[in-house]
Amino acid sequence: MDAVQRHRSMYKGTTPPWKETYRKRCVERLKNSRSRLLEKFRQMGEDSGGSKHSLLVQEVMEEEWSALQSSNQSLPSLWNGNGIRDVYTAQQEYDELSAFEEIQQELIAQELLILEEYNSSMWYEEQYINSVLEGMETSGQIICPVCHANNLTVSSHFTSCPCGLYVNTIGRNLTAEVLQNLLEQRVTEHMEDCLHKPSFSMAFNTDGSPNLMISCKVCDYLSVVL
Secondary structure: OOHHHHHHHHHOOOOOOOHHHHHHHHHHHHHHOHHHHHHHHHHHHHHHHHOOOOOOHHHHHHHHHHHHHHHOOOOOOOOOOOOHHHHHHHOOOOHHHHHHHHHHHHHHHHHHHHHHHHHHHHHHHHHHHHHHHHHHHHHOOOEOOOOOOOEOEEOOOEEEOOOOOEEEOOOOOOOHHHHHHHHHHHHHHHHOOOOOOOEEEEEEOOOOOEEEEEEOOOOOOEEEOO
16 A cells, blocks of 8 residues: 555545644745735736736645645645646545635635725725825826825925924925925835835934824834935
């Protein structure tokens, strides 16, 4: 009896002992591969919107099974380069099949959630940038990123808002166009690694001078805008 047959006979009719460890590792790897997933999503462009095929799940499952198998020689090398469907065919009368299918469906759901959050964040970024452009087109000013209610006053000496935002800009050659570009750059920079909505606020340096900051509580992103 070869190793695969022994493995099958040992665990037939039971929950595979590797299932929970493998599931946790797959979920964690998928979360940590978010940048990879989003890059695949972006590369697909408009075609990705209607696609019902997972973009990264199979790769994650293959990678984690190989890692698990390398540390546990009793597990067979299920992937032979031909994909997960061959694994299912080889294991179709055993409980490994249902375990793999269950884990795969959970990962697909996680992947869809990540993409939905990304689309939502992209909508927020688009809306914010559009509001900035609209404000500049109609009044030559920028909507305050802190209160989202008033237009900023941008001059060579300071940038301010009735909500309390005030930044000294003497010597910075700041214009509304320059500030607009800075805001867009920071929002885009945050979006590259995090899908959640950032916030803007005032903060003070050690010398007491104020800065306009962008931050995110979810990913701990923090950067100076102005």
